[in-house]
Amino acid sequence: MTAEKAQIKLTELAEDLVSLGRRKGADEIEVSILDGYEFSVDVRLGKIENLVEAGSRALGLRVIKGKRTAFASSSDLSRETLERLVENAVKRAALSNPDEFSGLPSLSPQRVDIHSLNLFDPEISKLNSKEKIALALETERIALEDKRITNSHGASFETNEIKAVLANSNGFLQEYKQTICGLSLGLQAGETDNRVEDYWFSTKRHFHELESPEEVARNAVRRTVRQLYPRKIKTQKVPVIFEPMMTSWLLGFLFVCVSGVSIYQKTSFLAGKLGKRIGNSRVNVIDNGIVSGLLGTRPFDAEGVPCQRTVVIDKGILKNYLCNTYAARKLKLKSTGNSTGTGVNPNNFYLEPGEASPEKIISPLEKGLILIRTLGHGLNPVTGDISRGAFGLWVENGEVVYPVSEVTISGNLGEMLNNIEMIGNDLDFRSPVCGPTIQIRELTVAGE
Amino acid sequence: MKSHSSLVFEDHFQISQADLQKILSLSLSRGGDFSEVFLEYKTYNFINMEEDIIKETAESISLGLGVRVLSGEKTGYGYTNDLSFKKIKKAALTAASIASSPSLQTASPLRPSHLQHNFYPVLRSPHKETLAIKISLVKNCYSAAKDLSSKIKKVKVSLVDQTQHVRIINSEGLDIRDSRPLMKLICLAIAEKKNKREAGYSGGGGRVGLEYFAKTLTPEEIGQDAAKEALELLEAVLPPAGEMPVVLAPGHSGVLVHEAVGHLLEADFNRKKTSIFWDKMGKKVASSQVSIYDDPTIPHFRGSYNIDDEGTVPAKTLLIDRGNLAGLLQDRLSARLMNMPFTGHGRRQDYAFIPIPRMSNTYIDRGEHTPEEIILSVKKGFYAHKYQGGQVEDSGKFTFSVSSGYLIQDGKLTVPVKQATLIGTNIDILNKIEMIGSDLEFGLQTGICGKEGQSMPVNDGCPTIKITRMTVGGQN
Numbered sequence: 001m002t003a004e005k006a007q008i009k010l011t012e013l014a015e016d017l018v019s020l021g022r023r024k025g026a027d028e029i030e031v032s033i034l035d036g037y038e039f040s041v042d043v044r045l046g047k048i049e050n051l052v053e054a055g056s057r058a059l060g061l062r063v064i065k066g067k068r069t070a071f072a073s074s075s076d077l078s079r080e081t082l083e084r085l086v087e088n089a090v091k092r093a094a095l096s097n098p099d100e101f102s103g104l105p106s107l108s109p110q111r112v113d114i115h116s117l118n119l120f121d122p123e124i125s126k127l128n129s130k131e132k133i134a135l136a137l138e139t140e141r142i143a144l145e146d147k148r149i150t151n152s153h154g155a156s157f158e159t160n161e162i163k164a165v166l167a168n169s170n171g172f173l174q175e176y177k178q179t180i181c182g183l184s185l186g187l188q189a190g191e192t193d194n195r196v197e198d199y200w201f202s203t204k205r206h207f208h209e210l211e212s213p214e215e216v217a218r219n220a221v222r223r224t225v226r227q228l229y230p231r232k233i234k235t236q237k238v239p240v241i242f243e244p245m246m247t248s249w250l251l252g253f254l255f256v257c258v259s260g261v262s263i264y265q266k267t268s269f270l271a272g273k274l275g276k277r278i279g280n281s282r283v284n285v286i287d288n289g290i291v292s293g294l295l296g297t298r299p300f301d302a303e304g305v306p307c308q309r310t311v312v313i314d315k316g317i318l319k320n321y322l323c324n325t326y327a328a329r330k331l332k333l334k335s336t337g338n339s340t341g342t343g344v345n346p347n348n349f350y351l352e353p354g355e356a357s358p359e360k361i362i363s364p365l366e367k368g369l370i371l372i373r374t375l376g377h378g379l380n381p382v383t384g385d386i387s388r389g390a391f392g393l394w395v396e397n398g399e400v401v402y403p404v405s406e407v408t409i410s411g412n413l414g415e416m417l418n419n420i421e422m423i424g425n426d427l428d429f430r431s432p433v434c435g436p437t438i439q440i441r442e443l444t445v446a447g448e
Numbered sequence: 449m450k451s452h453s454s455l456v457f458e459d460h461f462q463i464s465q466a467d468l469q470k471i472l473s474l475s476l477s478r479g480g481d482f483s484e485v486f487l488e489y490k491t492y493n494f495i496n497m498e499e500d501i502i503k504e505t506a507e508s509i510s511l512g513l514g515v516r517v518l519s520g521e522k523t524g525y526g527y528t529n530d531l532s533f534k535k536i537k538k539a540a541l542t543a544a545s546i547a548s549s550p551s552l553q554t555a556s557p558l559r560p561s562h563l564q565h566n567f568y569p570v571l572r573s574p575h576k577e578t579l580a581i582k583i584s585l586v587k588n589c590y591s592a593a594k595d596l597s598s599k600i601k602k603v604k605v606s607l608v609d610q611t612q613h614v615r616i617i618n619s620e621g622l623d624i625r626d627s628r629p630l631m632k633l634i635c636l637a638i639a640e641k642k643n644k645r646e647a648g649y650s651g652g653g654g655r656v657g658l659e660y661f662a663k664t665l666t667p668e669e670i671g672q673d674a675a676k677e678a679l680e681l682l683e684a685v686l687p688p689a690g691e692m693p694v695v696l697a698p699g700h701s702g703v704l705v706h707e708a709v710g711h712l713l714e715a716d717f718n719r720k721k722t723s724i725f726w727d728k729m730g731k732k733v734a735s736s737q738v739s740i741y742d743d744p745t746i747p748h749f750r751g752s753y754n755i756d757d758e759g760t761v762p763a764k765t766l767l768i769d770r771g772n773l774a775g776l777l778q779d780r781l782s783a784r785l786m787n788m789p790f791t792g793h794g795r796r797q798d799y800a801f802i803p804i805p806r807m808s809n810t811y812i813d814r815g816e817h818t819p820e821e822i823i824l825s826v827k828k829g830f831y832a833h834k835y836q837g838g839q840v841e842d843s844g845k846f847t848f849s850v851s852s853g854y855l856i857q858d859g860k861l862t863v864p865v866k867q868a869t870l871i872g873t874n875i876d877i878l879n880k881i882e883m884i885g886s887d888l889e890f891g892l893q894t895g896i897c898g899k900e901g902q903s904m905p906v907n908d909g910c911p912t913i914k915i916t917r918m919t920v921g922g923q924n
Contacts, residue, residue: 020777044720050802052525053542055535071506076460076530081509088507095579097501129545151722153842188842192727195843212565235690257776266602266638267647342504376847377837378869382638382647385686387869387921389839389847405845408869408921410689444871444919446689 010035011175013059013077014167017086021063022169022181024090028064028104032302033057033077036271037161039129043136044154045144053131062341063089067098071341089425092215103328106281107170110306118293119178124159135213139185142217144154148225153186153199155216174306180295181207185220189228196227196405198373203431205293223372227391230405233447239368240396240409240443241361244426246371247435254285254412255433257379258312258320259344260336268398269384269414270318278318279417282354287322289337289347296348296432300337307337307347316417322346351435354423358437361422363398369445370395371409384413390445404447409441455614457625460511462487463556467533471515472555472619475540479549480517480524482780483540484618486757487513488799490608491575497586497601498603500594502736505579512799515539518781519547527800556621563626564761565751570629570657577658577893585633585658585667593637597725599682600675601645602638605887616759626754629655630905632894635671646684646866648677649834649851651894654750654907677834680864681852687868688855689918693829694857694918695822695868697841699889699902700834702908705812706897707838708846708874709740710908711768713775714793714805714899715782717842723873724844728773734878735773737815744792744808750893751808751906755792758803762792767810768878779805797902804900811909815884819912822883824859830920831856832870842876869921877915885912 021029035057035403042050059082069091072085125289140155157179165175180351184201200220202211211219242250262268270278289307291297300306303325311319321331324339338344362370375389387410393400463471468485475483492508512529513536523843524546526539532562574582586607593603606632615625634651650673652665661667696704725733734740744752756762758780766774778786779794782805796808823831831854840846850868854861890909897906 048522048546050523050525051546052527052802054525054527054539055801056527056529056800058529069504071504073506073510074509074511076511077510077529081511081779085507085509090581095502095583096504099501099503153718153720153722188722192721192724195722195724196843197722197843200723265604266645267636269645271728344613375841375845375871376839376849376869378847378849378867380647380851380867382645383867385867387867389845389869389871389921406870406871406873406919408689408919410867410869410921412685444689444921446919448691448919 010165011167011173014165015173018167018169020083021086021090024087026063026065028169030062030303032060033165035163038158039132040156040158041133041136042154042156043133043140044152045422046137046141048133049154061086061089063093063094064103065090067100067102068093068096069099069102070096072239084216101326104168104170104273105303105305105325105335107172108306112290112306112333114176114299115289116292117297117299119174119176119205121179123207124179124181127159127207131160135183139183139213139217140213142308143185143187145223146221148189149187149221150190151188151281155185166300166304168304174300174304176299179205181210183213183216185216187220187224189224194229196224198223198227203295205295215366227403227405230403232406233394233404233445235446235448237442237444239365239439239441241365241368241433241437241439242430243369243370243372244434244436247351247438248431248433249374251349251435252433253379253386255346255349257384257413258322260321260323260331260333261344262381263321265328268381273318274321276318277316278414279313279316280420281315282420282423283313283316283417284352286310286352287312287336287338287347287349291348294348294429296346298347301339302341303339305335305337305339310336341345346433348429349433350427351423353425353427353436356422356424358424358426361424361437361439362395365395365398368395369404370400386411386413407445407447409443409445416440456489457487457615461487463531464535466637468617469555469558471536471540472617472674474537475515475517475544476553476555476619477551478544479521479547479551480544481553482518482619483555484516484616484758485513486613487615490612490798492608495582495586495607497590497605502583514799515543516802517543517891521785522546522800523578523781525802530532549612553619555619558617558623558907559621560623563754565754567747567754568629568655572658574631574658575611579678583657585661587633589633589667589671590677592668593635593675596672596675597639597679599639599641599679600637604636605634607633614757618759621724621761624755624759626913628753629657630750631656631660633661633667633670634894635674637674637678639682644682646678646681648674648681650674650677651892654748654893655752656748656845667894677852681866684852684864684866687830688864689896689921691917691919692744693825693826694832694915694920695829696910696913697831697833698819698885698887698912699909701832701913702811702891702910703835703838703848705740705910706807706810706906706908707840707848708877709767710742710807710810711840712844712874713777713844715776715778715786716805718776719732719782719786722842724842725773731773733773733875734768734771735881737884738768738771738878738881739813740811741766741813742777742807742810746809749809749907750895753808756794757796758794760790760792760794762808765791777805777807779803795904797904801902806899806904807897807906809907811888812884812911812913813895814886814888814911817883817885819885819887822885822914823861825883825914826856827858829856830865830868831861847871848872871919871921877918880916880918881913883914
């Protein structure tokens, strides 16, 4: 009952502020409210370290007057503060410059069926603190049974329940609820001066889909101990196999480069390439915001544009940039439902899987590197250049022979998209941006 | 400043001193041994200019409090931005539940105290200046970058200013406040020549007022600096790959100290024995020329604070003393568990986070050599100038992404180089520091450090440094 009552209040608050903004002279106004509840527990070496539990709310608004834009946000949801923020925003808008591309999207006749997206798991709120703590403790306990593990960064279990409300002066008013839960574990192996470390995690919207403590622990152990006693290698150019987590990282960089915002800002090497070949015919990349139950799924974006399935790269041809309303207007395209407000976000952004199992990709490799982790920054969307610290497994005649550390990999995303030779069948939607195992024909690996 | 800060809290937190005292007692009701309330009110303003227009401005308010209870090694935390007594009580009980024994401690009566120093006195407080004046700073920076060359095709400038008011009370009777200004003007410039495109970046700021942009670093200098870097990178080559002597430029290269040393001297990683340094206190970990400090008390620096986010008055902390490991960055929890003195390095992003040991302004102290003699000593090597950032793991393995540098040939800086990665293991590299310059400088005053999901403003610095050999990642 009380939850229901609070719900009515937030949509009412959003509508009231939209009306207030119009009365104060805004041509257009958009109000978004997030109402969240978070729980997290960190355990380490069998004991609780941190326990956090809290509810919090935040409100954001955008005002447009005479094609001039102003934003505001607040975690103080008192009427007095919010009314002052609306008034200030209308006044501040006058100090920006008019921008013909500014403004809210018009109200879409389409609506995504929120229920079918399956974003909310009522089971999560039924878990009690003891059960949640036990999951984290159990995960770490299983991992510590392995004698090769010499220290632990600890295990965590966390849950989030978030309600989002969006209203605007074009008549949009919708809300939806979502849940997320996650179990993770970080480990070290080896003695102090020969330490290696890694982690594993599972994050899902539905509790029953979460990997078990055994699975998380087993993966964290396997990923950590396989790096023990690494060698350095000589600087050379070799084929490089990306594990799914590494393909996901590469896709994250690709997302920045196909974002409509980077394109109109000319900060992407893919500007001006729409309709052109940017990769070989094996490469298909999709952004899909409406797959049931996935982490990147949402009914509408931050501007109320319905989410959709967008083909980004089709058999190597760049088909679409991912746009918010502003970038779309600049580029004479349509919004793809990726708005975060001024920026864009991936929904579920992924490289379509191929046929080969990861083993089939590794076994024919005569000599090369399996990339398992990277460290650092070193991504330049303006040029597509990549340069990063890397950890890997050295492969000879189809077999992993030893781990490798203190190397860097460098290449160029544009060239890499043309050099993807094999694509695995192991896409798992572990995160909103993801991909399967891939093999790149050649990258520079710098070592000794 | 003090009176202003007081007013801020009475305006925004309508909770009486007596009720706060009740909250502290309530949070110890389950047997915790320490409790604390962190109250925060933060205002933030943002201006963005690109494509020759002021695209948007933003204003943001953050208001809330967090209640923390310590019980041995355990921390309970609850926070709220609904400031009704009922919700604050709920946060306190959430935090309290970390302990499960009879209540032994009571909260001492609060003793309001005042700061004895102010490391960031400002003449022209950003939140008192008009938006129009701040917009003119942005425009000046923008034009300076754009007008430098017709090859500059795109410029983006943003100005951020914020004022964070904090009040910290705890069960030991502490009741203290701080008001922290923070400004940042940053410029991105993109240069183009025949299908080639490169980006340059610059910025400035700190815990300063608007007078900084008239006296210390002008918007025009920031704009020109970004544009010059972009233009120079148009002529840059890809870096060589392999092991070679590396010279680190002063100032910007402070990111090396931050990543390779600072993080792993944060007390939590040593208490948990995950840091490679945990068993090396007092031992030699670096070349004997190397002394490293973290100093939260440098006036107007981005990483400075009058009190840390646990209310501790901070101190300049010696981390490495002529090559020997000498100190750790402590917060209350680790200091207590390790039985070591507080250093005032417990920081948190905002009221929704637990404080953890963090760096402030970290630097390698100056040495004896002139920068010229250092570069002259290298026959063939790499000079690292500006960075995109770096990352380290507890084993001591780190990387830095160099956005621009130069080749060193026969003791001279020659061809500009772009996009290189430096990689190494910290103790190995610290021992390979062969020469240290007398030219200590600090970075751009725009740095942000991330740890466990919390972003903090930091700064770092170093003189010119020569490393005997280091792996440079490149394509050639």
